[in-house]
Amino acid sequence: MAEIPSKYDPIATEDKWYAYWMEHKLFKSVPDERTPFTIVIPPPNVTGVLHMGHMLNNTIQDVLVRRARMLGFNACWVPGTDHASIATEAKVVQKLRKEGIKKSDLSRDKFLEHAWEWTHKHGGIILEQLKKLGASCDWDRTRFTMDEKYYDSVIDTFIDLYKKGKIYRGERMINWDPAALTALSDEEVIHREINSKLYYVKYKVVGTDDFVTIATTRPETILGDTAICINPKDERFKHLHGKRAIVPLVNREVPIITDDYVEMEFGTGCLKVTPAHDMNDFLLGEKHKLEVINMMNDNGTISEAGQLYVGMDRFDVRVKIVEDLQAAGHIVKIEEHINKVGFSERSDAVVEPRLSLQWWVSMKELSQPALENVMNDNIRFFPPKFKNSYRNWMENVKDWCISRQLWWGHRIPAWFAPDGNFAVAKTAEEALSILNEKSNKYDITDLTQDPDVLDTWFSSWLWPISVFDGFYKKEEVDYYYPTNDLVTAPEIMFFWVARMIIAGYEYRGELPFRNVYYTGIVRDKQGRKMSKSLGNSPDPLDLMAKHGADGVRVGMLFSSPAGNDLLFDEGLCEQGRNFANKIWNAFRLVQSWEEKVDANLPQPDSAKVAVQWMNSKFNSVLEELNDDYDKFKINEALMSTYKLVWDDFCAWYLEMAKPTYGSGIDKKTYDASIQIFEKILKVLHPFMPFLTEEIWQLISNREAGKGSICIAPWPVADAIDKNLLAQFDTFAEIVIGIRNVRKDNNIANKEALALQVKLNEAAPSLFDAALMHLCNLSSKADTQDKVPNSFSFVVNNNEYFIPFTANVDVEGERKKINEELQYTLGFLKSVEAKLNNEKFANNAPAAVLEGERKKQSDALSKIKVLEEKLAALN
């Protein structure tokens, strides 16, 4: 088998096996007798491109699904994409602008044509990229949140919630995105600290020569001021109670009101009130029945109501109005000031609070079961610390603004008559009959549908239900729902996770998934978030081309415990690639034995014990692995597997089982090696699907499709011989002792050594043959006495001697032994101090005391040994 190259070539391998898996429909799932295991993918934006976050997230999902498939579950991983209303619409608008087309020049239908065209052109690219990663999704189930059935389920949900009184229409302060020209939910607003200025502006008090000075960060909103507010307890301003002031520039007379809300310490203790453009001012306005002046257009320019600067952008006005105020002598001072400003999550425009009529979901009652079932661990969070912020949000949940002034999305099923009456219904006809129930006065041509669409998350909160055609194909959703694991980022815990849980209880009466695994954010080595603008995000496709998909998968998983950010380092992928190569070479070795099998050869003792040990070791690691998986410690499961392969299998087992150069191998050892290797490939498969399939198929001829490792049964842990494992550890120590002697004294491996052992306590001889084989010993014999003029080391109180071979540094030997002796003496002292402490002796449990006594006696005998050794050198 010399033709097999010593470097594994992922490129030549990966596409071949993915095509094979597709051809044999190994990822396809239909309901059957088996227990289902379901994961729904967090749907990426339909026009998105694969980034490192997706890589991490989908690798984890694939690992979970592949293992479940091997465990015999009916594994189903549903892929799909999200229409991403605002994000996609923004991209389409941008693309049209480049072609010289303005959105406002197009009809709604025409715009949607463009949007669909864009979606079809870019949509699904990301799903193709996931195939490169090896994602074992059931691609026949690919869903899109604007698929016809999915669309219907969203609309039906809206109607249903409306009928239940959970959806209402109301005029409230909302977050307005002046760039995308739409309302946003609170969650879509990102608050960032920015350096700004605090302007102190003085207003004339009517009927006096007095002025009142306020402080504001947004001087342009002066145009909408309808009051000045002071704290009623503030002694400094008692004289202003009941007075009126004049808004500068526009010269509007406004009342001076009092309210506890005003902080006396901040600024001047006087607040200007602009009810139309600030959440708090709005509340003050309602309370004190103030006039509301909406002085801003939807695009952030000043409206007619502002009187001045009409049509100018708000930020330009901020500069201009300060100049004008200054000229008029109204600016008292300007201070540097850090404050938090809200930005649109999608357009990054500064959000303007704005009074607006929108659709809302009333959340308080709906969210109750969702809160309870996370807190009581019916739905488990990994890591659990996220329960805290979940609870915090849920307990203070506010109503959800779900209407967006966009075209791309699910259009709100509300129909308006010219007089403002409306009905919520699927079709205009139904709406008409509802409206006409009371009085037959409307004609169908009178009705117009609400132009707004729904928040993207109003469709994705149904994802675990609607991907199974949830509201229509009952048997499907009954089988697959609830799903098992959800793998997602903590950033969308409120946007998505919480709302899916709410929808799950509302529409299925049950949790949508049992476990939520929160991944961290993928950052670069310096801890910066990976982003396009920083250019610090590698292209996943390049990475996979360079290190192989398996290498990248392993690299991603190496250092990412649940919920921890991953500081991505390409070196990790390299480590993954090296690991793949290690496995590949182990395969080459085992494969090379095939033609050396000699049925007449008996199994050497060294190989026999190696096989026994390896089986026990495998079983004990398998137990660990399963446990790690149960706790979602995926990276630890990988590390256990890594060490199983590299250390236990390659470094120890193969070396022990390996026949001596030039000789054949017995059948038993060969068969056992293949069996162990196959089991190892199985536990590796979720991490490295391509490599394992390649080797799996090279090991023997498998039945087409059914023989794939994808559906090979996950190994079952057998009995673990703990005694054998312990004896191996002793054996390994002896091997290392001998290797150290060789290394320290430059003794070549080729040179056979004679080993003599002075037994001071029982030492099982199980591994003797393996020891001879592994360490190239010419003989191993017991001795009653010290062997003079020899290297020696101690394992478990037993002394091992290797006679001096050539010119040896006796003085150096003596020094080494002396150092060890001094150390042991010191150690003994500390143990005895502990034992002589009466309090310790009286209070420590028996087991601990015994442990200390054992340490004491061990140290004593070791000292004896060392002293004798020193004497032997003289």
Next chain:
RNA sequence: GGGAGCUUAGCUCAGCUGGUUCAGAGCAUCUGCCUUACAAGCAGAGGGUCACUGGUUCGAACCCAGUAGCUCCCACCA
């Protein structure tokens, strides 16, 4: 302003309800090796007063209090 979490080897992290290994892993580093599966490798080695200060205890990386630093989430101080 409120809440949560973190601080253990150069780096990324384990360390379960305090007690068998003078604190573990992987990577990185250093030394020696192209030894007949693998230099994408092999054999070894070094490296930590477990953030700091006090307390509880026979005993603390682990429990308690305080200090410092970092991170995240939520929140309408203009």
